[in-house]
Amino acid sequence: MFTGLVEHIATVSKIDNRAESGYDMIFSDAAPILNDVQIGDSICINGACLTVTEFGKDDGGFFRVGLANETLQRTNLGTVQAGSKVNCERAMSAHTRFGGHMVQGHVDSTATIVGRVPDGDSIRYTFQFPADRAALMPYLVEKGYVTVDGTSLTLTMVEDAERKFAIALIAHSQEKVVLTDKTEGDVVNIEVDCVGKYILGSEERINAMVERIVDARIESVLKAKGLM
CATH class of the missing domain: 2.40.30.20 (Elongation Factor Tu (Ef-tu); domain 3)
Known part of the structure; x- marks a missing residue:
């Protein structure tokens, strides 16, 4: 972790x-x-x-x-x-101050830099997932976390339909990470917030389980009435 x-x-x-x-x-x-x-x-x-x-x-x-x-x-x-x-x-140790967010180091996808605009002493970057990774968009929430090339950053914009999302890289971070040297067209590694994975993944599994239970119950009732 x-x-x-x-x-x-x-x-x-x-x-x-x-x-x-x-x-x-x-x-x-x-x-x-x-x-x-x-x-x-x-x-x-x-x-x-x-x-x-x-x-x-x-x-x-x-x-x-x-x-x-x-x-x-x-x-x-x-x-x-x-x-x-x-x-x-x-990897973090037990006595590390937890200043970022929980990062697994499991890259979900790459994304392409489609915008790089100075904003005061910050730089605003916009990224876009490839079309076949659109399913990752629900895990991105404005003001939530995203990991870009291993850097914990805060999402400032999310556009689901365009598969786009953005962050603002502050001056201090610009001196510490490789993103500063990248520009439009470059590709970065993205890991979405693992908390969102667990929440949405659990919801999907629970819904699937309920559907199976309901289907089994309906089948049982129909068999009991001789309708199957």
Whole structure:
């Protein structure tokens, strides 16, 4: 579990293609988040929870992760190149101040930046889901949470029909995250608020269960009356 408060920006130093099984990716300039790292630890990279398989603390620090095909298909990590910058956050600890929101590191979809407009010392970004991810829109609520490339942000606008939503990136955050360097046409990773997933998902399951109970009861009554 993560908070969506980016700790550090690391650099992609090497990408190893593992044939049809995915990629290994190595990140450098990572020393600030390696002081307590262990093999098997989780680090959120641009919003995707990945497992550390190797690390070293010399020469600025590095760590390696493996990316499965599912991760490459669901996120923008398949398009990053050596030299790209990425947001990093270690898994939250029990004594961490919970300043963001509950982030699982499970990217739901990518979205495209369709607007980038300065607003005072803030930047307003507008994103759009692809047509086949329209089902995610009910999980976005104005003034609710959304995770963009691993960054916990507040939704300022939601347009269901257009599959669009927006955030305002304040000056402080602009210095801490990779979104600042992205512009219209670029693709970002999106994780909707997991609380909404549980609420709406539970409602759907409860409705389905009630329907099954009602159907079974109707069938039982009809059989008892010899109508089936």
